[in-house]
Amino acid sequence: MSRSERLLDLIQSLRRHRRPVSGQALADELGISIRTLYRDIVTLQGQGAPIEGEAGLGYVLKPGFMLPPLMFSDEEIEAIVLGSRWVAKQPDRRLSAAAANALAKIAAVLPDDLREDLDASTLLVGPPAEVIEGIDLGLVRQAIRNERKLAFHYRDAGGAASQRVVWPFALGFFDKVRVVVAWCETRQDFRHFRTDRIAELKPIDTRYPRRRQAMLKEWRATFDRPRGS
Amino acid sequence: MSRSERLLDLIQSLRRHRRPVSGQALADELGISIRTLYRDIVTLQGQGAPIEGEAGLGYVLKPGFMLPPLMFSDEEIEAIVLGSRWVAKQPDRRLSAAAANALAKIAAVLPDDLREDLDASTLLVGPPAEVIEGIDLGLVRQAIRNERKLAFHYRDAGGAASQRVVWPFALGFFDKVRVVVAWCETRQDFRHFRTDRIAELKPIDTRYPRRRQAMLKEWRATFDRPRGS
DNA sequence: AGGCTACTGTCAGATTCTGGCAGTATCCGT
DNA sequence: ACGGATACTGCCAGAATCTGACAGTAGCCT
Numbered sequence: 001m002s003r004s005e006r007l008l009d010l011i012q013s014l015r016r017h018r019r020p021v022s023g024q025a026l027a028d029e030l031g032i033s034i035r036t037l038y039r040d041i042v043t044l045q046g047q048g049a050p051i052e053g054e055a056g057l058g059y060v061l062k063p064g065f066m067l068p069p070l071m072f073s074d075e076e077i078e079a080i081v082l083g084s085r086w087v088a089k090q091p092d093r094r095l096s097a098a099a100a101n102a103l104a105k106i107a108a109v110l111p112d113d114l115r116e117d118l119d120a121s122t123l124l125v126g127p128p129a130e131v132i133e134g135i136d137l138g139l140v141r142q143a144i145r146n147e148r149k150l151a152f153h154y155r156d157a158g159g160a161a162s163q164r165v166v167w168p169f170a171l172g173f174f175d176k177v178r179v180v181v182a183w184c185e186t187r188q189d190f191r192h193f194r195t196d197r198i199a200e201l202k203p204i205d206t207r208y209p210r211r212r213q214a215m216l217k218e219w220r221a222t223f224d225r226p227r228g229s
Numbered sequence: 230m231s232r233s234e235r236l237l238d239l240i241q242s243l244r245r246h247r248r249p250v251s252g253q254a255l256a257d258e259l260g261i262s263i264r265t266l267y268r269d270i271v272t273l274q275g276q277g278a279p280i281e282g283e284a285g286l287g288y289v290l291k292p293g294f295m296l297p298p299l300m301f302s303d304e305e306i307e308a309i310v311l312g313s314r315w316v317a318k319q320p321d322r323r324l325s326a327a328a329a330n331a332l333a334k335i336a337a338v339l340p341d342d343l344r345e346d347l348d349a350s351t352l353l354v355g356p357p358a359e360v361i362e363g364i365d366l367g368l369v370r371q372a373i374r375n376e377r378k379l380a381f382h383y384r385d386a387g388g389a390a391s392q393r394v395v396w397p398f399a400l401g402f403f404d405k406v407r408v409v410v411a412w413c414e415t416r417q418d419f420r421h422f423r424t425d426r427i428a429e430l431k432p433i434d435t436r437y438p439r440r441r442q443a444m445l446k447e448w449r450a451t452f453d454r455p456r457g458s
Numbered sequence: 459a460g461g462c463t464a465c466t467g468t469c470a471g472a473t474t475c476t477g478g479c480a481g482t483a484t485c486c487g488t
Numbered sequence: 489a490c491g492g493a494t495a496c497t498g499c500c501a502g503a504a505t506c507t508g509a510c511a512g513t514a515g516c517c518t
Contacts, residue, residue, distance in 0.1 A: 002474095003506080004233065004298075012340050022463065033508045038465065048300045055464045056516035064302040068338050069233075071277045073293040075327035076334070078370070082402065083312025083328060098304035099312060105305070109297050111241050120442040122373045124401045124410075141307070144351045172353045173311065175404040181353075213349040232475080251494065262477045267496065284495045285485035 003040075004068070006030060010040055011049060011066045020058035048105075080106075082123040089125055090173065092137035133178075135201040137171070140180055142203070144168050147212050149204040150182070155197045166191065167208035169215045183208075183215060190219050232269075233297070235259060239269055240278060240295045249287035277334075309335075311352040318354055319402065321366035362407075364430040366400070369409055371432070373397050376441050378433040379411070384426045395420065396437035398444045412437075412444060419448050 001009075013029050014021065027037040041059065045051055050062040072080070087099035107115050135152075143150050151165045166182035177194050184191040230238075242258050243250065256266040270288065274280055279291040301309070316328035336344050364381075372379050380394045395411035406423050413420040 007298075015340075023465090024463085035509070036507055039507085042465095047298055050300070050302075053464055054516070055514070056462055058463070062302065064300060064305070065339070065343060066298055066300045067296070067335065069236075069276055069295055069297055070334060070338065071279070071293060071295045072331060072334070073279075073291070073327065074374070075324060075370075076293070076331040079316045079324050079328035080309060080313060080331050082324070083314075083316040084309060085312070086315050086402070087308045087312040095304060095308050095311070098302065099308035102301060102305040102309050105299060105301070106296065109299065110294070111244075114294060116442065120445055122399045122441065122445070123370070124399055126401055126403065141304075141352070145303070170351045170353055172355055173315070174355060212351065213345065216349050216351070252496095253494085264478070265476055268476085271496095282495055283485070284483070285487095285493055287494070 006032070007040055007044055008066065008068055010037075011044065011061065014051065014059060014061035015065060020054065020060050022058040023053070026059065077118075078121075078123055081118060081121055082125065085123075085125045091133045092141075092178075094138040095141070133195055135195060135198050137178065137195065139201060139203050140168060140171055140195075144171060144212060147207050147210075149185075149206050149208050150180075150201065151204055152193075152201045153199045154193055155199070162186070164193075165204070166193070167210065167215065169212035169219070181219060183210075190222060235261070236269055236273055237295065237297055239266075239273065240290065243280065243288060243290035244294060249283065249289050251287040252282070255288065306347075307350075307352055310347060310350055311354065314352075314354045320362045321370075321407075323367040324370065362424055364424060364427050366407065366424065368430060368432050369397060369400055369424075373400060373441060376436050376439075378414075378435050378437050379409075379430065380433055381422075381430045382428045383422055384428070391415070393422075394433070395422070396439065396444065398441035398448070410448060412439075419451060
């Protein structure tokens with residue numbers, strides 16, 4: 001196995017263990033000596049991997065992952081840049097910042113002439129959404145990622161207010177509004193909640209008892225989404 | 230210089246020369262022997278680089294470029310995926326396909342568990358735009374990239390029709406419409422053209438006499454774009 | 459205090475990379 | 489049809505790099 005493949009494997013090993021892992025354990029997993037492992041860790045850190053080692057504990061990798069060298073065509077890069085710019089203008093502040101960071105990371109490794117093309121890039125998005133979300137969409141995304149329940153007040157289309165506890169599993173981005181897709185404990189059914197009608201959002205620490213992939217699949221089947229994807 | 234850096238340099242060298250370059254010339258540029266260059270080419274092709282070698286001519290690289298290994302956080306990947314999905318739903322067919330390809334390339338190199346997360350991903354875009362563009366936006370993007378003139382019929386907001394020759398330098402994506410930003414030869418001023426009001430679009434082979442970056446900058450200054458970026 | 463762990467330096471042996479050479483096949487212009 | 493330029497492959501010895509082992513220092517936790 002080549003060194004660069006091994007470095008990717010190392011990242012994956014680190015990703016699997018959420019708790020700190022000792023260098024020795026990682027070295028055994030990869031079939032290399034501890035000394036070489038230390039060298040590999042340094043190499044990865046040099047490439048920007050957020051790996052932290054603490055004496056007496058082991059190594060931890062901040063959530064994320066590494067892409068190997070990848071070739072993109074002109075149009076593919078244009079598409080990614082345009083898409084990231086669109087996300088950067090969404091009202092979800094953390095996601096927006098993440099999109100900007102991702103773009104910055106890509107720009108940082110491009111040769112000068114391409115970086116200019118990208119900066120002065122010709123595909124624009126606009127205008128930025130006017131709406132300010134009343135709630136922190138980051139909390140919603142986090143709840144979805146971790147399969148945790150959410151509680152909030154909801155004011156439906158008719159104006160009727162209610163208190164909900166839901167199992168969120170998707171977040172839909174439309175032109176003007178964003179919609180939380182979830183199983184509603186109160187109604188015992190799938191429900192969609194416009195984020196601008198949600199108030200007093202509170203993440204609940206309990207994990208809901210189903211896998212979000214399964215719920216997504218079931219929801220898709222239920223609604224027989226007409227337009228694919 | 231490490232081998233992987235050299236491989237990136239090789240890609241950049243190939244990108245600079247648009248015409249076929251001989252292996253010997255590339256080897257000299259990089260300060261390596263021709264034999265090693267052949268080996269490097271094979272390695273790059275193995276990583277998916279669209280490099281073509283022809284006996285008697287030399288090597289050419291299809292437009293595009295290579296990203297080195299890159300580390301992204303959870304949210305950065307979410308942002309890129311969401312953005313690419315949005316682009317994939319835009320009515321620009323080729324750009325949409327490019328976005329889908331880019332996503333596929335990324336998915337292909339992800340470990341299984343992450344690929345599932347991505348496929349069954351929780352950030353959705355919808356619904357797909359209903360509109361069908363009357364013109365091929367790919368032509369517009371190509372004209373912008375190559376700084377070429379465009380000719381078309383335009384029907385303005387008042388319904389008045391006109392024939393235009395313009396110097397396009399940007400394409401704006403709004404919720405419902407897309408807008409070509411250009412210098413209009415007829416009016417001798419910056420003009421915006423909604424793509425759904427353009428007909429009989431014809432790319433012209435003449436290059437327009439200004440740099441698109443400069444025009445973009447000037448246009449931004451002129452309109453003092455109110456909301457940044 | 460003791461155990462565990464991260465981390466560094468050094469060095470010899472293993473591994474990989476590199477350059478040179480010889481040889482074949484293909485494309486181009488004349 | 490021919491010659492020149494070029495891509496491409498196999499082989500081998502020397503160069504460069506990587507690896508493992510050992511020794512040692514320092515920080516964290518119980």
